[in-house]
Amino acid sequence: MVCPEVMIRVIRSARTQGEERGVIQRECAAIRAQFRQADNGGRSHNLAKLLYVHMLGYPAHFGQMECVRLIASPRYSEKRVGYLGAMMLLDEKQDASLLITNSIKNDLSHSSQYVQSLALCTLACMGSAEMCRDLAPEIDRLLRASNSYIKKKAALCAVHIVRKVPELGELFTPAARSLLSEKNHGVLHGAVVLITELCERNPETLEQFRKTVPDLVQIMKGLVTTGYSPEHNVAGISDPFLQVRILRLLRILGRNNDAASDAMNDLLAQVQTTVLAVNILGRFLLNNDRNIRYISMTSLQKIVVTDHNAVQRHRGTIVDCLKDPDASVKRRALELSLALVSAVNIRSxxxxxxxxxxxxxxxxxxxAACGIFNAAERYAPSQRWHIDTILHVLTTAGGDVRDETVPNLIQLITTASDLHCYTVHKLYRALITDISQQSLVQVACWCIGEYGDLLLRGECDEIEPVQVSEDDVLDALETVLQSHMSSPATRGFALTATMKLSTRITDNVDRIRSIVSIYGSCIDVELQQRAVEYNALFKKYDHMRAAVLERMPVIDKSSPDHSNGESGGGALKEVEPPKLKQGEAVTAQEPANQVHDGDNSQDGHNTLMYSCDNLGCFHI
Incomplete structure (x- = not known):
C-alpha cells in the first residue's frame, strides 16, 4: 500500500487521461480491499487517497461507510479525516449521514475544542433538517460557551440551522444578542451573520434586534476610529469584512424605521468620509497590475448606476485606460466611458x-460605434453636431455599424431642413473620397438623390461650398454602381439616386436614361426590376415622373404601424391623398404622398427610403 503522497505523484505524472484512469482504477481496487479488512491500521490514509480521487471527479461513494467508522474513532487524526470525508462525500440525501448524528452529538460535548470544531464544521456543511432539529440545543449551548474559538464556529453552524429549519431561529435569538458584547472579531462576525439571517426570516425578530442598533453603531465606530491593528488590518482598514457585514445588517434594521435610521446617520456619514470606496477604486486604476485595473473598472461600472457623479471624478483616468494594450481592460474602459457620457461632458x-x-x-x-450612436442620440447639443458625429463614425467604421444606422441617420437628416445643403455637400465630399464604407455610401447616395439640386446650386452658408457640375455628380454615382465594393443594396441606393436626379438637373437627362437602361438586364433581380420600372417612367409614364420622384416626406420614427424588422429605421409619415373629381387628372401630390409596403426584397431599407419603390404597381 502506497502513501497518499506517492499516489498523488503517480497520478499527476500520467501523460494521458487513459493512463491516469488506469492508475486510479488500480488504487481504488486496492482501497476497496483495504476497507474490507476488519483490522486496518491505515484506514485514514486510504480515505485520504480516496478523497483526492473524488476531487479529480472519479466515483468515491464506496468510502461513505468508512467516513462513519473513522468519525467514531477515539483518535483525533482518524476523526479529522473522517469528518473531512463526511463533508465531501455525504449530504443530507445519503442514508449514511443519519448514522453520524450520534457521533456529532458526542463530539459536541468533547473535552477538546478541536474535536468540537470538527463536529460543528461538519454539521454546518451537510447537516439535514432532521440532524439540525436533533442537535440545535447543543449548538445553543455552545453559543454560550466561554471559548471564543467554539462560539465563532457555533454561530456559523446556527446560521445553517436557521436556513434549514427557520422555526428554530427563536432558539438562537437570546444567545445571538449576547454575542454582540464579545471582543473577539471572529465571534462578532459570526454573530452579525446570524442576526442578519434571523432578521431576514422573521419580522418579529427584526423588531427585537432593532434595539441593538446602538451596540452595532458603537462596534462600527470602534472599527472606523481604531488605530493600526496588525491582527485585523487590511490595506490600512481595520477588519473591512466585519465592517461590511455590520453595514448590511444596519441597512436591514434601518429600513422603514426612522428611529433606527437616525441612530446610525452620523456613523454612516463618518464611514463614507473615511472609506471613500470610489476613490480607492479610482486609485486602483493607476495600478500596474492589469487584473486590479480590470476589477476596479468592473466595480465602478456597478457604482455608476447609483452614484454617477462620484465616478465622474475619475473620468480622466478611465479614459486613459482606453489606451491600455490589454483587450479586456480596454473593453471594460469602453463600457465605463460610455456610461459616463452626459449632457454636460458630451463634447469632450x-x-x-x-x-x-x-x-x-x-x-x-x-x-464602440453603437455606444457613440446611442450617446449622440440622447445628448446631442445640436442637430449639426449630431449629424457630424454620425458621419464621422460611418467614415471610420462604416462596415461595423448596425443595419438600422442608415435609416436612422436619414430620418435625422430629413428633420433637419436647415442643414440639407450642409449635409449633402459634406456627404458628397465623403463619397468622392472613399466608397468602401457601405453605410456611408448609402446615406450619401440618398442625400444626393433627394437634395442634388442644393448640391448643384452650391449655396451653403455652413461650409465653403464645392463647385459641382451635373457630370461630377453622375460620375460619382456611376462609380458606386460599377464598383466591386458596392453591395446590391448600395447599388439600389445609387440607381434610385440617379433616377431622382432626372428631375433635379436639366442637361443630362439622356445620360441618366442611358445609365438606367443598362441595368434593365442586370443579373440582380432587385436592380433589374428597379431599372425596368424606371425605364417605364421615362417612356410610358413620363408625365408622372416629376410627381413620383419628388422629395420624400419627413420620416416619422414613432409611427405605431412601423414594423421593426429588416428596415430598422422610421416609417414614412402617411398622408391621405386628395380626393379627385371625376375626370380630373392626377396631380403631383398624389403619388408623392402615397405609402406602399410592397417591396419584399432582401434590403428592407429601400422600400422605406424611396417613394419610387411604389412603382411595383406598374405591370410592364
Whole structure:
C-alpha cells in the first residue's frame, strides 16, 4: 500500500487521461480491499487517497461507510479525516449521514475544542433538517460557551440551522444578542451573520434586534476610529469584512424605521468620509497590475448606476485606460466611458471616444460605434453636431455599424431642413473620397438623390461650398454602381439616386436614361426590376415622373404601424391623398404622398427610403 503522497505523484505524472484512469482504477481496487479488512491500521490514509480521487471527479461513494467508522474513532487524526470525508462525500440525501448524528452529538460535548470544531464544521456543511432539529440545543449551548474559538464556529453552524429549519431561529435569538458584547472579531462576525439571517426570516425578530442598533453603531465606530491593528488590518482598514457585514445588517434594521435610521446617520456619514470606496477604486486604476485595473473598472461600472457623479471624478483616468494594450481592460474602459457620457461632458467625451474608434481593435469597433450612436442620440447639443458625429463614425467604421444606422441617420437628416445643403455637400465630399464604407455610401447616395439640386446650386452658408457640375455628380454615382465594393443594396441606393436626379438637373437627362437602361438586364433581380420600372417612367409614364420622384416626406420614427424588422429605421409619415373629381387628372401630390409596403426584397431599407419603390404597381 502506497502513501497518499506517492499516489498523488503517480497520478499527476500520467501523460494521458487513459493512463491516469488506469492508475486510479488500480488504487481504488486496492482501497476497496483495504476497507474490507476488519483490522486496518491505515484506514485514514486510504480515505485520504480516496478523497483526492473524488476531487479529480472519479466515483468515491464506496468510502461513505468508512467516513462513519473513522468519525467514531477515539483518535483525533482518524476523526479529522473522517469528518473531512463526511463533508465531501455525504449530504443530507445519503442514508449514511443519519448514522453520524450520534457521533456529532458526542463530539459536541468533547473535552477538546478541536474535536468540537470538527463536529460543528461538519454539521454546518451537510447537516439535514432532521440532524439540525436533533442537535440545535447543543449548538445553543455552545453559543454560550466561554471559548471564543467554539462560539465563532457555533454561530456559523446556527446560521445553517436557521436556513434549514427557520422555526428554530427563536432558539438562537437570546444567545445571538449576547454575542454582540464579545471582543473577539471572529465571534462578532459570526454573530452579525446570524442576526442578519434571523432578521431576514422573521419580522418579529427584526423588531427585537432593532434595539441593538446602538451596540452595532458603537462596534462600527470602534472599527472606523481604531488605530493600526496588525491582527485585523487590511490595506490600512481595520477588519473591512466585519465592517461590511455590520453595514448590511444596519441597512436591514434601518429600513422603514426612522428611529433606527437616525441612530446610525452620523456613523454612516463618518464611514463614507473615511472609506471613500470610489476613490480607492479610482486609485486602483493607476495600478500596474492589469487584473486590479480590470476589477476596479468592473466595480465602478456597478457604482455608476447609483452614484454617477462620484465616478465622474475619475473620468480622466478611465479614459486613459482606453489606451491600455490589454483587450479586456480596454473593453471594460469602453463600457465605463460610455456610461459616463452626459449632457454636460458630451463634447469632450465624444472626442475621446471618436479617437478611440479610429484605433481600437476590430472586435470593439461595433460596440464602440453603437455606444457613440446611442450617446449622440440622447445628448446631442445640436442637430449639426449630431449629424457630424454620425458621419464621422460611418467614415471610420462604416462596415461595423448596425443595419438600422442608415435609416436612422436619414430620418435625422430629413428633420433637419436647415442643414440639407450642409449635409449633402459634406456627404458628397465623403463619397468622392472613399466608397468602401457601405453605410456611408448609402446615406450619401440618398442625400444626393433627394437634395442634388442644393448640391448643384452650391449655396451653403455652413461650409465653403464645392463647385459641382451635373457630370461630377453622375460620375460619382456611376462609380458606386460599377464598383466591386458596392453591395446590391448600395447599388439600389445609387440607381434610385440617379433616377431622382432626372428631375433635379436639366442637361443630362439622356445620360441618366442611358445609365438606367443598362441595368434593365442586370443579373440582380432587385436592380433589374428597379431599372425596368424606371425605364417605364421615362417612356410610358413620363408625365408622372416629376410627381413620383419628388422629395420624400419627413420620416416619422414613432409611427405605431412601423414594423421593426429588416428596415430598422422610421416609417414614412402617411398622408391621405386628395380626393379627385371625376375626370380630373392626377396631380403631383398624389403619388408623392402615397405609402406602399410592397417591396419584399432582401434590403428592407429601400422600400422605406424611396417613394419610387411604389412603382411595383406598374405591370410592364
Amino acid at each position: 467625451m465624444m472626442k475621446e471616444l471618436l479617437l478611440f474608434l479610429s484605433s481600437c481593435p476590430p472586435e470593439l469597433k461595433a460596440q
